Every structure is written in C-alpha cells, then in structure tokens.
Amino acid sequence: MNHETATTAVRANETLHARIKAQILQKIIGGTWKPGYRLPVETDLARDHGVSRMTMNKVLTQLSSEGYLVRRKKSGTFVAQPRSQSAVLEITAIADEVAALGQSYRWELIEQNLRCLSGPERAGFGLPEDGAGPWLALRGLHFAADTPFCLETRVINPSTCPKAVDQDFGPEPPGSWLLRTVPWTSATHTVRAVGAGTDEAGFLVLRKNTPCLEILRETRTSDSWVTRVRLVYPGGVHQLFAQFGPQLTPAQASK
C-alpha cells in the first residue's frame, strides 16, 4: 500500500508517524501553511500520505497537543496562531504585558540602521566574532503610562528576514512585527541581573547601577537565527513567572 513517493524515500528508519509529523511540521514552521490555514481533512491527508486514518490521527493529535494545530469537530484542522512567546516563561509581547497591567502603552524608536556591530555590541548579544555581515540594528524604549518600562536593543538577521530591512519600526515595535511576520520559531532565553549602565540608566531614568533584569533572547527558525534582543527592565518592577509540573525529558528509572 505505502508506495513511498520519491521525495519521502529519503529518511528511512524513523517511525512512520514521526516522518509524516516532520513533513507537516515543516509546512507549518516553513510558512507554507500560514496561521489560520485550514488543512485537508484527516481522511484525505491519510490517503495522500498512504497511511491509515488512525496513523494520521496520531500525527494530528500530537501536533495539536504540542500547540501547532487547533482542531475543531466538524470545522476542521487549522494551523495555530503563534503563541506570543513561550507560554511557559510568560515573556509576552511587551504591549500585551503592559495591557495586562491596564496601563497605556507607547513605543519610541531610538535607532534603526543596517550596519556592522562593534566588538562590545557583538559581545552583548553573545554573537561570535567571525560571521560579521551587516545587520539591522535597532533600539527603542517601551513606555507604560508614560514611564519608561523596558529598553530594547536588537539585531535582525537580514538574510533570514529580508523584509525587515524595508520596514519602518517607528509605529510598531519589531517584536510584535516579527511575531506576525516570521512563521514559527523557537527561542532561547538567558536571564541575568545587572546594574544599569550609563546609557541604560539614562533611558530608563534610573540611578546608575540600579539592579535590572536583563533578558537575552535568541529566536531561530529551523537552523539559522532570526533575531537577538536584549531587554533591560528596572529590577523591582518586572518579574518573570514560570510554572511547571514534572514534564519533558524522561528521567532515568532505577533498575
């Protein structure tokens, strides 16, 4: 039955549903199927991939429980809207964050340039010394109720996100724009406590050396990075929040 089209014949030895899951996931994170897109019905997908409905069901159920798809009876199966940024660590798009506090939000662009970075700048983003193409450098301030709330310093990789170069980030901050524009991403966060430097203190209206939370986030698509951002929050004001059950990474059981 399963007649293996030429394209799928490549990677063998994984399980059947794992392979199919990967194919579908590729369409989602690659942006071929955009958020909201309704995919073919289960039975058709099963037929197209040459598997039984049960197997396709397993794939779709998994993708749904992982948050890539949303399924509704009778209506069909849809590509999910990107969850702002990790439901786990509640670092939401900053505008949402402020809105959640019931305060008015404003964004102010400070710099937008396609340029190379200085050594210290590169170090601040954890970027290597070598791959030094010109990048889109951005900086801006987020205000809540007219008080500066977060200083954002960002680079965008123009080779993975060329559209960003022509975009004007005056009206809309790059975070939410990227969220809308770039398909699916995974992110890495690093959190530290730092004292406000001279310019941070200036922008955030703090005394120098006030403790601040620094969040460094690297966002990637499949294999190259899209953007790196450093967010500096006045320490006491902001807090991260995370909740866990025992989950992920199956532990070793003793014999």
Add this chain to the structure above:
Amino acid sequence: MNHETATTAVRANETLHARIKAQILQKIIGGTWKPGYRLPVETDLARDHGVSRMTMNKVLTQLSSEGYLVRRKKSGTFVAQPRSQSAVLEITAIADEVAALGQSYRWELIEQNLRCLSGPERAGFGLPEDGAGPWLALRGLHFAADTPFCLETRVINPSTCPKAVDQDFGPEPPGSWLLRTVPWTSATHTVRAVGAGTDEAGFLVLRKNTPCLEILRETRTSDSWVTRVRLVYPGGVHQLFAQFGPQLTPAQASK
C-alpha cells in the same frame, strides 16, 4: 465488559483513558508508587481496569511523554525519578549546578528552627497574613570552590512534610533532601532583580546593593504547598537559561 468498580464510578463523563490516567497519576504523585517502582505489565493493567490493551497503551504512552513514567522494552514500565527541578528552566539542584561547572561544592547551614515568621519574612515569601502556623525556617549558604554562591532562605510546611522537622540539614541541603523525599511536585517560579540587602551582602561577600537575581520558588503537591524558598545569586555570576519551541496552551485559530 467494563464493569465499573464502586470506587471508579464516581467521576463519569470524562473519557475513559483520561479517567484511568488520573487514577495512575494519583498513585504516582501520591507516593503509593515510588520512583523506580515497576508497575504491572500493560496487558495486566488493561485487564485490571477492564479496557483494551490499546487504551492502556495510550495512557502509559502519554504519562511517559509527560515524564511521569519511563518505559523500556522487555524490562517494563517504571515510575520516573523526579526530574531535579523543571527541565525547562534549568534551575537544577544547586549541587548539580556547581558540579556542572566542575567546581567543588559545599553547603553551610545557618539556621534551622521550628518557629513563626515575622511580618517582613512572611512578605518575603509571598505568604498570606492569616495562615500562620509555626513553620520550619531554614537558612544556609551554598559555596562553589569556597566562594559563596547562593544564599538560600526557606520555609517548609510541617503539615505536608512532617518528616522534615526531625531532619538535620547540616550535612545535606534541604533542596536535595526534599527532592528525594517528597513524591512528585509542581513548582512556581518568580524571578526578579534586586539589590543585595545588608545581610545578603554580608553572607555573599558583596558590596551592599550589588545586583542579584532573586528566585522565589513555591513547591506544591496536589493541593497544599510543601516549601517556599528564596534563592539569591550574585547577579553576573548566575544566569537562567530556558529554551522553548512553540508548545503548550493551544492557540486560537482564526476562522
């Protein structure tokens, strides 16, 4: 076939495998089945619960992918070891953390008392004013290579963990002891940047007001809290690290 024993007849209307999953999970988080315990084989469990092997397989597969169980072919199915603390946010048991850096580790107990807390102390743990039973109050320092690395301030709820009262936390820090002792837990983390207070600065050998990461963690079993701990790390030294794909909390798909 499914003759519904008196005990299981209680909660109806959930799906079959959800109910069975809940029953098994209860044995795990309740501690009836301890970490490392080998559970009956799939076919027996299926028979005992009056369902098909496939259904039981679904339950066990899910619990395994959620990290409660570990399954090995031929060997059987085992209750997983509690994953130190959230594989997600890599806040591991502190000794592991230091070991990962390849440094020698030492723990030094400062205080261990069954007593009531002062108002400010309670506030520091985010505890309410009312429920003010006497608690086990602990404080101690973690050293890496003979440098103080983290100041730990903790309360343990004696009503959920009575054994802790008689335990001597001189040799072993309470974090890892609890990890071994208390069955399964979920945790809530709050992260802030603070300036070192007078006593923190003293213990950690810092100048007052040095930026520090403060991690407040509340650990719970099913419905009451077990312990609350405040960990204060010198800012630059420590960093949290978290990696995400899009996951959890299925998003709404547009129609």
Add this chain to the structure above:
DNA sequence: GCCAAGATAATGTATGTACATTAAATGGCG
C-alpha cells in the same frame, strides 16, 4: 424570509488484531 429540526461532515474515542523491536533470561556447548 425566519426559525427550528434534522441530516451531515468532520474530529474523538475505543477495540481487536497483527507484526516489529528490543533486551533480558535461558540453555547448551566448549
């Protein structure tokens, strides 16, 4: 032209069966 009742099309759940995979247990042979 509106509303309600029923049909329908999609996903959701459960079962039975078959065979694959793997690592432990076993047994025989040197």
Add this chain to the structure above:
DNA sequence: CGCCATTTAATGTACATACATTATCTTGGC
C-alpha cells in the same frame, strides 16, 4: 565456569473497523 546463540516477555507501531460527539449546513414548515 563462562560465553554465545536462542528463546521469550515486554513494549512499540500500524491498520481496520465501529461508533460517539458535535458544530455546521440544509431543509421544511410556517
């Protein structure tokens, strides 16, 4: 006694089938 081949007991995967559930669509009555 120890090693290697074989058996076997457990989980892992895939398929076919049946029926349940539910939101949408359709149809018929007024």
